[in-house]
Amino acid sequence: MFFMKKLNLQKLRSGIDSIAKIDLDEGNVFGSSYLVSQCGEIVYRKNFGYTDAESTKDVTDKTIYRLASMTKPITAIAILILCDRGIINLTDLVSEYIPEIKDIHIIDENGKDLGKPENEMIIHHLLSHTSGFGGVFPLKQSKEDKETVDSWVKYFIRKGLAYDPSTKQAYSATAAFDLLVKIAMKVTGEDFEAFLKREVFAPCGMKDTTFMPSKEQWSRIISMHDNKDGKNINADMIQGCVFGDFPATHMLGGAGLVSTIDDYYRFTLMLLNKGETPKARILSEEMLENMCKPWVNKELMGNRPDSWGLGVRVVTKCDHRLPQGSFGWSGAYGSHFWVDPENKITAIFMKNSKIDGGSGNNSANRFEQAVFESLE
8 A cells, every 4th residue: 555655845845946956066957957846746846047148037837948858748648638539549550540661671770671660650659759769870861861751761661660569668769759740640630839838838738838839939939958068057958949850830740749837737736636627637547547657578678667658757666755656758859757656756957958868867866866756
């Protein structure tokens, strides 16, 4: 039996204040935001530093961050909504919606064609990083390849799979989730952003979460941080691109959204409340529970204390600093979140930097530790 632990707020505040100062002092960021809630009440929320290297504007609650792979859980929710309504099923073959996937081959790391896969790709493979995409020898990409979801999907079908679906686990940064976007647009007959706005963002109250920021929203997006020779600098970013050199109009399902910390908090609160928002239930409890349970065979995960759910990492062992059953994910630019159902906690950390990013980054690990050590 599990007993909910309470956060010691004094420990929590001093712990997060301390780690935020470490990041600023070490030049890992010039600005960041933290938010922690328990039982639906915000118990810590603070912004640090500035939105650029010149220290011209303070980070505020209105500051917008590039989510990178923290986009994936939102795309996953969209797919699960479609499953909830019986429009698609988690066990459907991807080829039912994208017939050209039948022609895909496995290409090894040396570029050798190993022929067609033995196993068919299923929708839940795309969500749990077992689809065969990931870690393949890179085929040269053109600007045109990255223009749209359709062109990017065609590129990855040419590029091929790294392994037979369901036989391995390998993180898919963009391919799998763009296939999911393509499936969603095909079955709904509408723009993916329009679907998200109506079905996820509006009921959650997420007003600043989008693939395509307005001019006013661009003015609030934090500059991308980098550090050169011990000095904070603004990293060059391509105009009109939220992630890498993908145009914002691509609607990159694995990495293309921007958001504020308050918006993402509202999303995590929906996750904690098993699909329910203050305005409406957007997902059944059963489907939300599907999302945050392990979907990958234990043998494929080895001795790791976590596994993949549907669009999220799930803690599966008690030797992880987060409680078993916690789930969440990170972004390439350093942001990180998790939901702890046992202790009714949601925790979000936002930063945008070219250094110390991705899953397991130092900033995120320190944040997890600070929250964990505050539980009593």
